[in-house]
Amino acid sequence: MHRRRPRIGAIAVAVAVVAVMSGVPLGYQQLAASRCTGQVKLTLAAAPEIAPAVQSAAEVWTEQNEDAGAVCAAISVIPAEPADVAAALATVHNVGLAGVGQGNRTTVIPDVWLPDSSTWLLRLRGAASDFTPTDGGSIARSPVIVAMPEPVAAELGWPNATPSWASLVEKITTGVGLRTGIVEPTRDAAGLSGLMAFGQAGFNARQESTAVLRALATGRSVLRDDLTAQFPRSADMGTLSSGLSMALLSEEDVIAYNATHPPVPLAALYLDPAPVPLDYPFAVLPGTDPVKVAAADRLHQALETERFRTDLARQGLRAHDGTWGAGFSAPTGAPSPSGGTASASPSTGGTAATPADSAAVDRALAAWSAITAPGRMLAAIDMSGSMRGRVPTAGNATRMQVTRQAAEHGLALFNDDWTVGLWVFSRRLDGAKDYRQLVPIGPLSTQRGQLRDALRQITPQPNGGTGLYDTTLAAYRQVQDGWQSGRVNSVVILTDGVGNDDRDGLSLEALLSQLTKLKDEMRPIQVIIVGIGDAANRDALDQITNTTGGGVLIAEDPAKIGEVFLKAIALRPAPR
Numbered sequence: 001m002h003r004r005r006p007r008i009g010a011i012a013v014a015v016a017v018v019a020v021m022s023g024v025p026l027g028y029q030q031l032a033a034s035r036c037t038g039q040v041k042l043t044l045a046a047a048p049e050i051a052p053a054v055q056s057a058a059e060v061w062t063e064q065n066e067d068a069g070a071v072c073a074a075i076s077v078i079p080a081e082p083a084d085v086a087a088a089l090a091t092v093h094n095v096g097l098a099g100v101g102q103g104n105r106t107t108v109i110p111d112v113w114l115p116d117s118s119t120w121l122l123r124l125r126g127a128a129s130d131f132t133p134t135d136g137g138s139i140a141r142s143p144v145i146v147a148m149p150e151p152v153a154a155e156l157g158w159p160n161a162t163p164s165w166a167s168l169v170e171k172i173t174t175g176v177g178l179r180t181g182i183v184e185p186t187r188d189a190a191g192l193s194g195l196m197a198f199g200q201a202g203f204n205a206r207q208e209s210t211a212v213l214r215a216l217a218t219g220r221s222v223l224r225d226d227l228t229a230q231f232p233r234s235a236d237m238g239t240l241s242s243g244l245s246m247a248l249l250s251e252e253d254v255i256a257y258n259a260t261h262p263p264v265p266l267a268a269l270y271l272d273p274a275p276v277p278l279d280y281p282f283a284v285l286p287g288t289d290p291v292k293v294a295a296a297d298r299l300h301q302a303l304e305t306e307r308f309r310t311d312l313a314r315q316g317l318r319a320h321d322g323t324w325g326a327g328f329s330a331p332t333g334a335p336s337p338s339g340g341t342a343s344a345s346p347s348t349g350g351t352a353a354t355p356a357d358s359a360a361v362d363r364a365l366a367a368w369s370a371i372t373a374p375g376r377m378l379a380a381i382d383m384s385g386s387m388r389g390r391v392p393t394a395g396n397a398t399r400m401q402v403t404r405q406a407a408e409h410g411l412a413l414f415n416d417d418w419t420v421g422l423w424v425f426s427r428r429l430d431g432a433k434d435y436r437q438l439v440p441i442g443p444l445s446t447q448r449g450q451l452r453d454a455l456r457q458i459t460p461q462p463n464g465g466t467g468l469y470d471t472t473l474a475a476y477r478q479v480q481d482g483w484q485s486g487r488v489n490s491v492v493i494l495t496d497g498v499g500n501d502d503r504d505g506l507s508l509e510a511l512l513s514q515l516t517k518l519k520d521e522m523r524p525i526q527v528i529i530v531g532i533g534d535a536a537n538r539d540a541l542d543q544i545t546n547t548t549g550g551g552v553l554i555a556e557d558p559a560k561i562g563e564v565f566l567k568a569i570a571l572r573p574a575p576r
Contacts, residue, residue: 038072039072039073039074040072040073040074040289040291040292040295041073041074041075041076041292042073042074042075042076042111042112042292042295042296042299043075043076043078043108043110043111043112044058044075044076044077044078044110044111044112044113044114044296044299045078045079045080045085045108045110045112045113045114046077046078046079046080046114047079047080047081047082047114047115047116047280048079048080048081049116049252049256049315049316049317050114050116050139050140050280050312050315050317051077051078051079052311052315053140053308053311053312053314053315053317054077054114054303055077056308056311057299057302057303057305057307057308057311058075058077058299058302060302060307061075061298061299061302062074062075073295073298073299075295075299078108078110080107080108080110082115082116082117082120082189083099083100083187083188084103084104084107085107085109085110085113085115085120086100086115086120086123086124087100087101087102087103087104087107088103088104088107088108088109089103089109089113089124089128089131089285090102090103090124090127090128091103092109093124093127093128093130093131094128095124095127095128095551096127096551096571097123097124097127098186098365098369098570098571098572099184099185099186099187099365100186100187109285110285111284111285111288111289111292111296112282112283112284112285112288112296112299113133113283113285114139114280114281114282114283115189115280115281115283116142116189116190116250116278116280117189117190117192117193117276117278117279117280117281117356118136118138118279118281118355118356119189119192119193119276119356119361120189121133121136121281121283122356122357122358122361123358123361125358126358126361126362126567127567130286131286132286133283133284133285133286134283134284134286134293135281135282135283135284135296135297135300136281136282136283137281137282137300137320138279138280138281138282138320139280139281139282139300139303139304139308139320140278140279140280140312140317140318140319140320141277141278141279141280141317141318141319141320141321141322142250142251142252142277142278142280142316142317142318143250143251143270143274143275143277143278143318143322143334143335144190144193144194144197144248144249144250144251144274144275144276144277144278145248145249145250145251145254145268145269145270145271145275145331146168146194146246146247146248146268146269146271147246147247147248147249147253147254147257147266147267147268147269148245148246148247148266148267148269149231149232149240149243149244149245149264149265149266149267150264150265150266150267151235151240151264152178152240152245152246152267153267153269154267158267158269158333159267159332159333162269162270162271162272162333163269163271164271164272165197165198165200165271165273168246168271169198169208169212172211172212172215173208173211173212173215178245178246179219179243179244179245179246180215180216180218180219180244180245180246180247181216181219181220181221181227181230181244181246181247181248182194182195182216182217182219182220182221182227182247182248183220183221183222183223183224183227183247183248183249184220184221184222185364185365185368186365186368186369186570187222188224189278190248190249190250190253190278191220191248192361192364192365193248193275193276193277193278193356194248194275195216195248195364195368196275196276196356196360196361196364197248197271197273197274197275197276198212198213198216199360199363199364199367200273209367210371210415213367213368213371213372214371216248217368217371217372219244219247220372224249224253227244227247228244228247228249228253228257230243230244231243231244231247231257231262231264231266232244232264233262233263233264234263234264235263235264240264248275250278251268251316251318251331251334252278252315252316252317254266254267254268254331255316255329255331256316258329258331259316259329266331267331267332267333268331268332268333268334269333270333270334270335276355276356277322279320280317280320282296282300282303284296306325309323309324309325309326310325310326310327311325312324312325313325313326313327313328314327316328316329322335358563359563362563362566362567362570363566365566365570366410366413366566366567366569366570367413368570369569369570369572370413370414370415370418370569371415373487373488373572374415374417374418374486374487374488375414375418375419375420375487375488375489375490375572376418376419376420376441376479376482376483376484376487376488376489376490377418377419377420377421377441377488377489377490377491377492378420378421378422378423378441378475378478378479378490378491378492379407379420379421379422379423379492379493379494380422380423380424380425380435380471380472380475380491380492380493380494381403381404381407381422381423381424381425381455381458381494382403382424382425382426382466382468382493382494382495382496382532383400383424383425383426383429383458383459383460383461383464384426384427384460384461384464384465384466384495384496385426385460385461385462385463385464385465386399386460386466386496387399387400387403387460387496387532388400388460388462389496389533391557391558391559393557393558393559394558394559398460399496399532399533399558400458400459400460402558402559402561402562403494403532403558403561404455404456404458405562406494406561406562406564406565407455407494407565408452408455408456409562409565410565410566410569411444411448411451411452411455413566413569414444415444416443416444416445416448417444418443418444419441419442419443419444419484419487420439420441420442420444420447420451421437421439421440421441421442421478422437422438422439422451422454422455423435423436423437423438423471423475424436424438424458425466425467425468425471426460426461426464426465426466426467427461427464427465427466427467427501427502428467429461433470433474434467434470434471434502434505435467435470435471435474435475438454438458439451439454441478441479441482465501465502466495466499466500466501466502467500467501467502467505468493468495468499468500468502469500469502469505469506469507469508469510469511470502470505470506471493472491472493472511472515472527472544473506473511473514473515475491475493476491476515476518476525476527476548477518479491479525480518480520480523480525483523483525488526488572489523489524489525489526490525490526490527490528490550490572491525491526491527491528491550492528492529492530492568493527493528493529493530494530494532494561494565495529495530495531495532495536496531496532496533496535496536496558499536499537499540499541500540508540508543508544511544512543512544512547515544515547515548516547519547519548519549524549525548525549526548526549526550526551526571526572527544527545527548527549527550528545528550528551528552528553528568528571528572529541529544529545529550529551529552529553530553530554530555530561530564530565530568531552531553531554531555532555532558532561533555533556533558534554534556536554538552538554550571551568551571553567553568553571
């Protein structure tokens, strides 16, 4: 199956098509400049499957709004994978976004971004405080479903019945031959939505949750086409049993796949509760010129017409309210605009999807990262006197108490494949050393309880200072000495200090110099610093992580340290 790619349709008299190379607009520009007092150029990057419908609507809009004496709009519609645009925006805002990497030089930063899901906006807002897009209204929708080859789905009662999330979990975890797949959730919104849906299914035990995530991870693909190519191409039992049995996809994916008339069509299963759908937000990016913002507002209005609904339907997409236009090829059992289904089977509309929130996204990505990128981690926790400070937004608990709780919750995410160690630091905790080892780096399979007990016993030093720089260097050396391939080797530091106040220790310049000498590109070590409170010296912390690789995450409200710690787990790259 291939994602629908933009097609150039009939060209209106007032519109010229602009040729495309990679990352160059496929759009069009109004040529009747003689009737306009001026021209505003608006660039819009759209998810590839919706780009043709947007392009068609924009062509009509530019024709209809060609008023003599007015400022006219030249609109370029760029088909762009959401992960690529997200990577470019993350690079511009100097933040990391789990799984997307760095932006390439060919990706255009648009005035308006139309990704397939609002979860992309949530993730960027959570990472970059200055990422503040406006509008954000949905212009289309595609439910996230469980896709199965029709013969496999029929064995589960389809189309007359739909399995529950719990029954799918049981089949995945009991080894009954249900081979599962997912597009990498850090790069695919439908995969992320499905992952969150499984996370809300109510696992009976951590082992069950781990088993589901492992099964999905085993069958994951970076590209959607690579995943769907694994579906069986013949209905004989041997091919069915060896092919992909189940994947988390969008309704549009299934419609596009079946439009190619494969030997074994896919069934779309609409489970209850429904995963968060793809909602195609119309996001005007920060820094866009006000004149362009006004043009974008008018264009958005043009995407609410009946003609646009029909254009969406041709692309296998619903309107923003979940209804569909003429020509929509609804899968069997699809919840229809009238509340029934697209066939005579019982309604499978289910409970309405709960909108995604940042915390749910962070939990899902952290759990996924913990399974797919097993770590060798040394955590160092600040126990200086300032950690005794109270947090009014956390029931007046101390900063140390909320930090310990966040660390315990993070520990619960890690499976027994992880190796973890624990240090504390302040000033002169072990002779002249500013740090002290509580638990050496070792497998969680044998020392999970020891780590939990050690965490609970950490108490701040009444007048302790913050020996951050000496601790960072020592922790980096410790992880480097036992570096292991196939794991994400990392140092995680949790501190609320303004930086380093150890006058007898390393300066920042000396620390950076030492880290530069130690850094080995073939044996990377990520340093992730979690700052607790608004007093953390962000500039100094950024210089450290820019040298080593990693990142800085600040919980300005210490009560949010748990959420920030989850982001830190998800921030780690794939192991080398």
